[in-house]
Amino acid sequence: MHLRSRLSISHIYNLNLTYFKRTFHTSFCGLKGLDILFFGSDEFSRECFRSVDDLAASSSSVVHKLEVVTRPPKRNGRDRSTSSQTVEVPLAPFARERNRTVHFVETKQDFENIQTLSYDLLVVVSYGKLIPAQLITRTKYGGINLHPSLLPRHSGAAPLQAAILDNDEFSGVTIQTLHPTQFDRGSILMQSLPVRLSLDETSKSLGQRLSKVGADMLREFLKTLSEYIDKHPNDEGPEIVIDSFKTNSEEIRLLPRTWTKKIDSRARHINWATDSASTIERKWRAFGLPLWTEIRYFDRHNQTAHLSRRAILEDITIVDNMGSIPSLEVGSIPNLPGQYLRLGPGKQFFAQTVVRTCDGKLLLVQMKQEKVRGKSLVDSDIFDLSSHK
Known part of the structure; x- marks a missing residue:
């Protein structure tokens, strides 16, 4: 990298x-x-x-x-x-x-x-x-x-x-x-x-x-x-x-x-469809934390899929050795850019999360819990972090 x-x-x-x-x-x-x-x-x-x-x-x-x-x-x-x-x-x-x-x-x-x-x-x-x-x-x-x-x-x-x-x-x-x-x-x-x-x-x-x-x-x-x-x-x-x-x-x-250009909020945005692991790591070193991305979720009340909300990335580590993450099982590793796996007891959304980047690498990120229409994202049906904007 x-x-x-x-x-x-x-x-x-x-x-x-x-x-x-x-x-x-x-x-x-x-x-x-x-x-x-x-x-x-x-x-x-x-x-x-x-x-x-x-x-x-x-x-x-x-x-x-x-x-x-x-x-x-x-x-x-x-x-x-x-x-x-x-x-x-x-x-x-x-x-x-x-x-x-x-x-x-x-x-x-x-x-x-x-x-x-x-x-x-x-x-x-x-x-x-x-x-x-x-x-x-x-x-x-x-x-x-x-x-x-x-x-x-x-x-x-x-x-x-x-x-x-x-x-x-x-x-x-x-x-x-x-x-x-x-x-x-x-x-x-x-x-x-x-x-x-x-x-x-x-x-x-x-x-x-x-x-x-x-x-x-x-x-x-x-x-x-x-x-x-x-x-x-x-x-x-x-x-x-x-x-x-x-x-x-x-x-x-x-x-x-x-x-x-002058730095604005868009500079801190992570697009999982186009940003490689090294690009994300350089954004982190250039702008500091937090960075942000979009979460796609399913609204069970209105039966609406793939709505988007901002999620804050408060820590980022590139996973060089999957064995260093005890709770990461081989069969559950994300395969597509932006797909993720939450780790930790109860798999809280604010716990550590493994995400696949567009160049095939894995990032271990810490995400801040967000609210969607008055409720926590942890209560929603989360799809993936893929963003094609």
Whole structure:
């Protein structure tokens, strides 16, 4: 299952290409340092912000001023009612703990409000919204974005999940300029060396590893930019950012462009007619649990067959050795994709269940008990899990 049809390192870089670094001066000839507005939201951006904030604390000649823009708190729960609790994105409380000003920006008016402020550079990491062109052009050196993939591969909203779903062998981090009208269409300035994915890599573990790579890259980027500005005091405009990394960007061999979509509930759906065991396992590692599927059942009251209800998969294990499941009898093993056998005392629907995948493998899944028209599915005549939607 772990044999990968994967992206080879030879497709990514010439073997003589190394991580781009320079030797930095300990001082920048009296340079004031950059006034930075940092856009972010999640744990990945929090780690990158930490790096910039540490740099600001240790070297005011590189970062003179640092403020944060993030998404406003959202109400938790399905109903989103006024009585439900609001939850902040991870970056907001962390930035406040470090005594940084936090701006909550979501709407067009919010963006217009922060355009009255003056900054040298916009730094965007996992913010989730397109930065308006007017804000970019009003900023002295424009803006940059740190993206957790080797662009242009996995451009878009979910690069971490895409790397796992596509069974990539390597990923990495890219720093690019901000494009005024599109995501991930800027000039590529820096890329990390390829980062190898482990066989059991999850989007969470990959994000944690790439956030550290990105944090180091961002720190080196700001040092390099500050050094270049110090050496070219009469140059102005966003071109400075591109010019300061021109030599490096010319050495980067770009991968073919691919696009990732924003994750919605359909991405977590298991279709037993088309999803192999390895595909299901990658969905689990990419999106986490729970995943979901459909249950077909027979309504004995209305004598209606093959109605469908959603069932939640709360745990998934590929069965490599049927002997490891004592209660699994050979004659009762499911044969067709989506057919299943419930295990355990009383064969409760929420107990462990063995399901056949379309490539002939068996999965051991844990399903959450659902309700159908006010009664539990365990009281219904269940057919199978086959879904041909």
